[in-house]
Amino acid sequence: MGKGTLLYAQSGGVTAVINATAGAVIEAARARKIKVLAARNGILGALREDLVDTSRESAAAIRALAHTPGGAFGSCRYKLKSLEEDAAKYERLLAVIKAHDVRWFLYNGGNDSADTALKLSTLAESSGYPLTCIGVPKTVDNDLVVTDCCPGFGSAAKYTAVSVAEAALDVAAMADTSTKVFVYEVMGRHAGWLAAAGGLAGQGKDEAPHVILFPEVAYDEAKFLARVEAVVKRVGYCVVVVSEGLRHPDGGFVADAGAGKDAFGHSQLGGVGPLLAATVKDRLGLKVHWTVPDYLQRSARHLASRTDLAHAQAVGRKAVEYALKGMNGVMPVIVRSSHAPYRWTIAPAPLAKIANHEKTMPKGFIDASGYGITAACRRYLTPLVKGEAPPPYGPDGLPKYVRLALKPVAKKLPAFG
Amino acid sequence: MGKGTLLYAQSGGVTAVINATAGAVIEAARARKIKVLAARNGILGALREDLVDTSRESAAAIRALAHTPGGAFGSCRYKLKSLEEDAAKYERLLAVIKAHDVRWFLYNGGNDSADTALKLSTLAESSGYPLTCIGVPKTVDNDLVVTDCCPGFGSAAKYTAVSVAEAALDVAAMADTSTKVFVYEVMGRHAGWLAAAGGLAGQGKDEAPHVILFPEVAYDEAKFLARVEAVVKRVGYCVVVVSEGLRHPDGGFVADAGAGKDAFGHSQLGGVGPLLAATVKDRLGLKVHWTVPDYLQRSARHLASRTDLAHAQAVGRKAVEYALKGMNGVMPVIVRSSHAPYRWTIAPAPLAKIANHEKTMPKGFIDASGYGITAACRRYLTPLVKGEAPPPYGPDGLPKYVRLALKPVAKKLPAFG
Numbered sequence: 102m103g104k105g106t107l108l109y110a111q112s113g114g115v116t117a118v119i120n121a122t123a124g125a126v127i128e129a130a131r132a133r134k135i136k137v138l139a140a141r142n143g144i145l146g147a148l149r150e151d152l153v154d155t156s157r158e159s160a161a162a163i164r165a166l167a168h169t170p171g172g173a174f175g176s177c178r179y180k181l182k183s184l185e186e187d188a189a190k191y192e193r194l195l196a197v198i199k200a201h202d203v204r205w206f207l208y209n210g211g212n213d214s215a216d217t218a219l220k221l222s223t224l225a226e227s228s229g230y231p232l233t234c235i236g237v238p239k240t241v242d243n244d245l246v247v248t249d250c251c252p253g254f255g256s257a258a259k260y261t262a263v264s265v266a267e268a269a270l271d272v273a274a275m276a277d278t279s280t281k282v283f284v285y286e287v288m289g290r291h292a293g294w295l296a297a298a299g300g301l302a303g304q305g306k307d308e309a310p311h312v313i314l315f316p317e318v319a320y321d322e323a324k325f326l327a328r329v330e331a332v333v334k335r336v337g338y339c340v341v342v343v344s345e346g347l348r349h350p351d352g353g354f355v356a357d358a359g360a361g362k363d364a365f366g367h368s369q370l371g372g373v374g375p376l377l378a379a380t381v382k383d384r385l386g387l388k389v390h391w392t393v394p395d396y397l398q399r400s401a402r403h404l405a406s407r408t409d410l411a412h413a414q415a416v417g418r419k420a421v422e423y424a425l426k427g428m429n430g431v432m433p434v435i436v437r438s439s440h441a442p443y444r445w446t447i448a449p450a451p452l453a454k455i456a457n458h459e460k461t462m463p464k465g466f467i468d469a470s471g472y473g474i475t476a477a478c479r480r481y482l483t484p485l486v487k488g489e490a491p492p493p494y495g496p497d498g499l500p501k502y503v504r505l506a507l508k509p510v511a512k513k514l515p516a517f518g
Numbered sequence: 519m520g521k522g523t524l525l526y527a528q529s530g531g532v533t534a535v536i537n538a539t540a541g542a543v544i545e546a547a548r549a550r551k552i553k554v555l556a557a558r559n560g561i562l563g564a565l566r567e568d569l570v571d572t573s574r575e576s577a578a579a580i581r582a583l584a585h586t587p588g589g590a591f592g593s594c595r596y597k598l599k600s601l602e603e604d605a606a607k608y609e610r611l612l613a614v615i616k617a618h619d620v621r622w623f624l625y626n627g628g629n630d631s632a633d634t635a636l637k638l639s640t641l642a643e644s645s646g647y648p649l650t651c652i653g654v655p656k657t658v659d660n661d662l663v664v665t666d667c668c669p670g671f672g673s674a675a676k677y678t679a680v681s682v683a684e685a686a687l688d689v690a691a692m693a694d695t696s697t698k699v700f701v702y703e704v705m706g707r708h709a710g711w712l713a714a715a716g717g718l719a720g721q722g723k724d725e726a727p728h729v730i731l732f733p734e735v736a737y738d739e740a741k742f743l744a745r746v747e748a749v750v751k752r753v754g755y756c757v758v759v760v761s762e763g764l765r766h767p768d769g770g771f772v773a774d775a776g777a778g779k780d781a782f783g784h785s786q787l788g789g790v791g792p793l794l795a796a797t798v799k800d801r802l803g804l805k806v807h808w809t810v811p812d813y814l815q816r817s818a819r820h821l822a823s824r825t826d827l828a829h830a831q832a833v834g835r836k837a838v839e840y841a842l843k844g845m846n847g848v849m850p851v852i853v854r855s856s857h858a859p860y861r862w863t864i865a866p867a868p869l870a871k872i873a874n875h876e877k878t879m880p881k882g883f884i885d886a887s888g889y890g891i892t893a894a895c896r897r898y899l900t901p902l903v904k905g906e907a908p909p910p911y912g913p914d915g916l917p918k919y920v921r922l923a924l925k926p927v928a929k930k931l932p933a934f935g
Contacts, residue, residue: 171687171691172687172688176691177694177695178692178696179695262915262916263820267820267917268814271532271587271588271589271817274588274590275531275532275593277562277592278559279594279595301914301915302916375789375792392810392811394811395807400685401684404820404821486914487913489911491906497718497903497904498823498904498905499683499718499719500683500684
């Protein structure tokens with residue numbers, strides 16, 4: 102039996118800083134002379150024995166991960182079921198892990214990957230193989246429990262706050278003869294954290310955004326339209342931030358009304374943003390514009406938050422530390438001790454407390470109108486978007502994002518499935 | 519008769535750097551002890567005698583215009599007709615101009631405002647009033663003739679190139695189990711300049727974007743789908759950049775098919791981006807995501823091009839210089855003398871040659887497939903997106919954008935209209 106290797110994988114929607122976590126993991130392991138393998142496309146790479154040897158990447162390339170968005174090793178949307186239902190797959194994972202002398206497995210993702218890491222650690226333990234499994238947090242949705250916030254969120258939040266502020270200046274300039282209402286759709290299917298971040302764009306009376314629609318507050322069309330109309334009358338224009346996860350009182354997604362098929366049977370890929378814009382146009386007769394930034398909000402490394410980058414790197418380094426200490430089934434989480442000045446540390450938390458849970462916005466973060474954020478919410482969010490961490494730019498005017506060599510590790514097992 | 523004042527106004531869609539032009543105009547005039555009035559909401563402010571006294575703004579506020587997006591004095595979408603049809607309005611403009619001792623009028627906009635400035639100069643001349651009218655270029659569409667490029671375009675182009683590059687890294691990471699095709703919709707109703715800028719995101723074989731759809735090339739659905747399918751097969755995913763102005767062979771906008779009313783009589787505000795995404799989903803059965811950045815692409819001062827900023831300030835300074843020299847009916851345009859190293863100067867061009875013309879992409883800038891840009895196009899575009907010019911950020915993590923005091927000038931005339 103050799104010295105052992107560390108296996109790292111990325112899972113779920115990627116972020117502007119998940120590669121910064123990867124870089125921190127690899128650098129921390131290299132400093133301890135531990136070899137890091139990376140699975141391609143998350144847990145699927147482990148199932149397929151499709152592994153990358155990170156020791157063949159240069160130090161400069163690994164350093165450049167800190168300023169490169171996307172997921173350098175590929176990610177996946179793939180949820181393993183229970184140990185019983187997916188027994189063959191878990192056995193396969195363990196076989197690959199054993200074949201490559203993996204002693205430490207770090208799975209970088211959200212709820213689902215915390216769950217996978219937890220199950221794998223249980224299986225290894227019961228089979229007597231010494232494997233330490235660590236969940237490493239990441240999600241722009243900021244919906245993991247226990248941790249104060251999630252790496253990836255701060256940068257998406259900063260992107261949202263800055264973009265709303267910039268677009269609002271545009272709308273203000275055009276409103277006299279053109280666009281009166283601007284609708285900005287943010288990600289967050291179940292939680293309004295990114296919608297709330299849009300609220301950081303302004304704070305004085307009547308500053309944009311004037312209306313925020315959270316998944317946590319049931320949509321009331323009449324009330325919404327009345328508010329938009331009143332804002333336009335008072336301010337001259339109205340900026341609306343809406344979460345993709347906005348719901349009707351019956352729990353159905355508002356966006357679903359805009360999706361479906363048209364009269365010719367063609368799909369309509371309606372977002373809630375264009376749908377609300379159409380409602381405002383039809384019912385209030387106002388000129389509208391709308392935006393759906395989609396992946397731009399989670400890949401905008403050019404506008405990353407320095408705080409978020411620091412979090413992403415810290416959880417990577419701590420994950421390696423916890424792994425080597427044999428702290429099985431934990432996640433390094435962010436603990437806040439002070440808002441201003443912002444103080445935080447990393448601490449281990451049991452995966453069992455995190456897997457399959459979801460953190461929505463607390464009631465105290467949404468104001469009495471249901472359309473804005475409170476001072477408490479602002480106090481929570483502000484440190485997370487604070488500080489800039491621009492990537493280096495090349496002579497072509499574009500950021501110098503790295504592409505890894507991704508040298509494959511030789512397979513030792515027959516193909517699976 | 520006094521020393522005379524200079525009247526400045528902003529017109530049409532605003533940009534990330536039109537305020538930089540405004541700041542340069544005001545600073546250049548201040549240096550020559552000329553008082554600058556600004557019309558609110560473009561030419562409408564002149565018609566309404568709704569003027570701002572810029573001498574009451576601090577030097578720091580005027581300096582901050584260089585890093586503030588939007589249109590600080592308000593813009594408008596309002597086209598005056600011919601001197602005959604809109605005789606009363608032109609007479610009113612001249613009356614306001616005379617009442618405020620305006621000797622120099624600088625109109626900062628695109629085709630239409632060049633036309634307005636030209637007509638006003640003709641009228642003033644024929645009425646014997648000594649007024650010098652200057653058109654100052656601005657448009658993210660880059661579609662003004664004579665000038666090598668338009669201030670505002672370089673920053674929108676940089677935003678587009680960087681955002682396409684970042685989103686492409688996201689898609690590449692997700693493609694194994696999730697999104698295979700990503701559609702990015704850019705502005706440009708009549709010209710493909712911003713679509714072309716998306717092409718700067720990659721240049722090696724099979725680097726994103728893999729398909730660019732220009733307004734200058736008629737849309738062929740079958741050919742487009744075949745190409746997307748082939749790219750997905752070869753690369754694993756496909757990034758498409760599409761201009762909002764994409765047209766069918768008969769000249770109709772493709773986006774119009776996605777607009778209109780649904781079965782309930784509700785408006786569908788379809789962009790061409792979601793429409794193409796739905797087509798790919800229906801016809802190829804591939805998972806798609808799409809983005810419509812809309813105003814974000816023209817207000818993203820946080821990602822402005824340093825070259826573009828320099829252009830915007832230079833045309834402002836030169837406009838004042840030309841005005842004071844009495845060079846009536848001209849526009850300061852950008853003249854390129856070398857691609858690399860990039861060399862440029864500002865020269866005067868007659869408004870008569872610019873008004874009401876439109877510059878589309880030359881044939882030599884679109885490659886033989888019709889879906890990509892040529893080396894010549896890249897040579898043209900690269901200097902325009904080169905260099906960064908980030909705004910200062912506050913302790914709240916947001917750019918420190920300025921709001922002017924906008925102190926009104928006392929009215930001297932009865933209300934109009």
